[in-house]
Amino acid sequence: MLLRKINQKQALLAWHLFVEKMNAAQPLVERRRKHSDGSEQVFFTRTKLISGNVKDTGTRIILDYIKAYEQSVCLGFTPEHENDLPSLFTNSSKLSDMRSFSERTMRNHISKLRKLGLISGYQFHGTFHDFELWISPEIIFADQNQCKKMHPKAQNFNENFPGITPDCTNFPLNVSFETTGNLEKKSTTVDKGVAAQPGAVPVGDGQNGNAGNTNTSNTGPQRAGKRAKERLERPLAAKKQATGAGGAAAPAKPSQNPVFLSFVENFWQYAKTMLYPGYDFDETHDKLAKNGIWTGVYGSFRIDFDEKEWEGYHAECMKRIDLAEAYYRKRPDKYPPMPYAEFVSGSGYFDRENKFGFCKTHDWLVQQDTWSHQRRVSDALRRARSDFWLYKEGKAIKRIQEKSPVQLFEYHRNRISKLGKDALQKFYKQHAPVQES
Template identity: 30%
Template sequence: MNLTQQINYDQAIRRWCARVEEYNENCETFVSKRTSLTVDGEVVTKEFVMKKGTLKGSVKSTGMHLIALYSQAWAKANAAVHGMARPVDVYVATNRVELGARLSRSGRSCYDHIRKLISVGLIENYSFCGRQHSFKIWISPKILFGEAETTPAVAAQKMPSFAPVRQKMPPIYNPLKQYTTTISADKCGQTQIHDHGNNKDPHSHGQNGQETASYKPVATETRQGGRAAAEYAELEKMWISLPNYLRSLTTGFWKVAKTQLYPRCQFTEEDQRQAILEIYEGVFGKFAVAQSDVAWADYYNELMDRMQLAKRWFDKHPDRSPDMPYRCKKKLGYFDPKNNFGFARTAEWFAKDSLRKRENRVEFLLNSARIDFERWASGKPRASHIGKDELQLFVYYQNWARTYGKEVEAKFSAQYLEQKARNFEPKKIHRLSIRAQKKQQKDQNPTQVVYVESWMSEFGEGFYSY
């Protein structure tokens, strides 16, 4: 099936209506008899042929609404990953109350509609969440995109799918020592290991009046000090043998990098070919790690976040610019993992940023649990916790804290025991009055006695106090 960036809503609705009609036609039929009494007192029996288990118009409209929601989610996902989203990664997060409010139905009716849509085949997958959204829904791609018209004669060979713990890419095979993660503005483009120059932007007239605005590297078979043409030919041969999906990851990454990091550069086809091969080797590690396509998609999304971190850094330092994407003369390429000031550095930035976000989420969890237990004890629980007792509320937050590890779960348990010891009353903050503060300050700084000469005192005393 042809996966496009935008779902044709009209065609998807037509396929859904055809599916409903086909389902209703195949439903079991039965004869219903009805008796009535005429004016003359004669009993008349009429027979009606009816079908059992058909889909009503309300269920049909609920399916249309879910298709519309999924179309919006699909467009948003494609904008985030630049047109390479897959149906397995896009879903609709909603609940019965939200659907009922939009469709003017009760929550129970919407729940029954969801069950019927699953049996019909519109909803391909269903997952219960239990927190902010009640469930996640995946719509069938056959209804959204239609059946595949033609299939390739020989399918591309895919790498075996394993389920080990995914290591952080790119693989760390760099024998050189990595320096501190702090990048100073005056030493960003220089190292003792490799001569990266001063990172002057060759695309700006302000650097050199004789330079042109568009940088066009010399198109020769072997760049001076760079890679030989044979090396790129060997890399290209390995890259072509990859499945289409993995090749699309490298090309998509280069398209984003070209617009985000090199907006003023003009690259020839040969330059772009070498950049893609550098990305294939340096960023994706030649796809040497055997893992599923979903894991590679997650890693690609992580790379997009790292790309934004690098872009923000260069936006804050307009006097700096990234190295060329491929090795040129004595400079390493920006995507070479051996480049201490290249894209590999963003992995450390991303790890620190992820840790900071995780700490904020843990702090939000503990604060929410504290407030909810205090409100529950005062008889004013949150709307989502109405009807829960103390044990149910504890299990709810314990399961939430367990997703962050045993350490966070232990912090939550300690906080819960501390609250329970004071009957879930808000913790009192002892504040001293102004008089008590002055007294405390006076006790900490007692009266000092300073001895002076007799002539320095007005009354002839040999000391005074303050």
């Protein structure tokens, strides 16, 4: 039995229309407003059953499920029956990072989406393990005809969409206006939602994604990738400046270390699965791609890194594949160029000369690390403020309350000092050393 293909555009459209349909089906409530001149205006409000935040969380889960579904297909998943579908392994912490929510809020969103029917299956595996979930087939496999039936103006919505029967009524009162007759259309509240979480997916086309120009001078631990990028670009700049016989001489070719060969092989197999799932590369094309990765991504391994540093750089390159995959998954109208140059030299996706190719993902990774570090600093400072306040009120947990004021100050200072000088300066501004009387 073959798995059905998912049309991401149609699936997201189906979810959008489902939300619009459910919100439009809510009853109108008459409201009256008195103006300063004594006149009275009658208007009608409609409570939203599905808020913008819950809708965006559903969209995020759909995208993650499609990615997990396609990975399962590539790995040879075979359904045993018609309703046997791959699952998405995830957790509230991972999803909350993508949506800039607390884990409790994310758990509430998941509960609402289960009651709405978007999440058709849920399997809990313990507090410290990922849970499994499945998306409703009516959403994930929706076609154009189903989307037409799901339009808010369509009739008999529950008959056209029997797989989703929402029974949840405990939703936030996000209000939007509806007017009748000759009443002027107005709006009292705007559902602003939340800003897109920048840590998980690169924003825009990545051309302005350089995270080096941040407000803080400390962007967390030093990364091998930053050093590698700087050294990889030096011979490229020298090559452009060299002219004629007086140009820079080509350095000697390093020996093909088996570890380096395994890095390139591992990188290409993962990139081929994530970025080129629909391509069938033969042996010649595989060789061309690996040559481009060897020189463009790893700089022919000419940098004087030790084994541990090369392993760290390789791990970062694998993360950059995930960032590139997320970028193209969110933009179905775009696709990565071929991994090697076909017509113009240096135009391959992994070529160093292609400044808008894979090398751009380095800036995305730096930006992601910067945001992640800033979030850790904010959490540490918030925890310190909470402990100091609870300690003063005598309500802190036992191991905190047993400390002296100086010990408590040193405890948090040592924790925050690991996050860099900027974090420590912020801590000093918030809390001065406390001396025992």
